[in-house]
Amino acid sequence: MKKIIGLVGTNSDHSTNRMLLQFIQKHFSNQAQIEVVEIKDLPLFNKPENKQLPVSVQELAKKIEDADGVIISTPEYDHSVPASLINALNWLSYGIFPFVDKPVMTTGASYGTLGSSRAQMHLRQILDAPELKARVMPSSEFLLSHSLQAFNEDAGLIDFEQIEKLEGLFEDFQIFMDITNQLKSAHAINKKEAESFSWENL
Template sequence: MEKFIGLVGTNSDNSTNRKLLQFMEKYFADKAQIEIIEIKDLPIFNKPEDKQIPEQVQLIADKIDAASGVIISTPEYDHAVPASLINALNWLSYGIFPFVDKAVMITGASYGTLGSSRAQLHLRQILDSPELKARIMPSSEFLLSHSLQAFDEEGRLNNGEHIEKLEGLFEDFLTFVKITNQLNHAHSINKKEAENFSWEEI
């Protein structure tokens, strides 16, 4: 059985993106093990000169390294991902490179009608950066709109069409992970390029 990390893309205590990942953790328990990881206690990224990584950041990096893939669920603030998610990804690409060639599925929930569509596009751009180099599942937006009304009292999605689409996308992600894991011939070079990349030398 595949093991995935479910990264909560916000520091909010009452996030519907966390609820979405918790639903996926339970609903797909017979297909994969999803471990939900929080980012809300990470310190603000300050680019330390000694490149000492906070212990909680290293712990997340190690878990991502060991996982077959990562599911990130993000809200949308001002047409972008939250600062807390950018902060986490800054740490996770500073002297450590767990996302290089890692299969990633993006989901998102928002209170409005667009379901974090612009934030998901923003996140794709970030994950494609030279320091992260993730492999993002294409054509796979799961946009949960009006998310405050999307769950029942037990935390289950209450719309059958939403569940059906999420089931299809999750099956696609399982296939994408298998394919991605075979595309590993340049992994060592890709990781070295991420390690050696510097904007100052461009």
């Protein structure tokens, strides 16, 4: 059974993105071992010169490193991902590189109609950065709109079509993880390039 990290892309205490990941965790419990992980306790990124990372960052990086894949669920603030998610990714690409060649699936929930579509587009750009180099599953974003009304009292998704789409995407993600985890020939070089990359030398 595959190990997947479900990364809550917000520091909000009450988030429908957290609810979405918890639904995914429960709904696919017979297909994968999914751990929902928070970023809200990470300190503000301050680029420590000695690259001594907080214990919470090291622990999160280890979970991602050990996982077969990562599902990131992000809300949308001002057409972008939340500052807290950017903060987490800044830490996870500073002296440590757990996302290099890591299979990633993006999801998102929002109160409005668009379901974090622009935030997910921005997230893909971030994950393609030289220090992250994640492998994001193409054409696969899951957009949960009007998320305050999307769940029932048992925290389950109400719309059967949404569940059906999510099931299809999750099945594709299982295949994507299998394929991606076989593409390891350049992994050592990719990681070395991420470690040695510097914007100052461009």
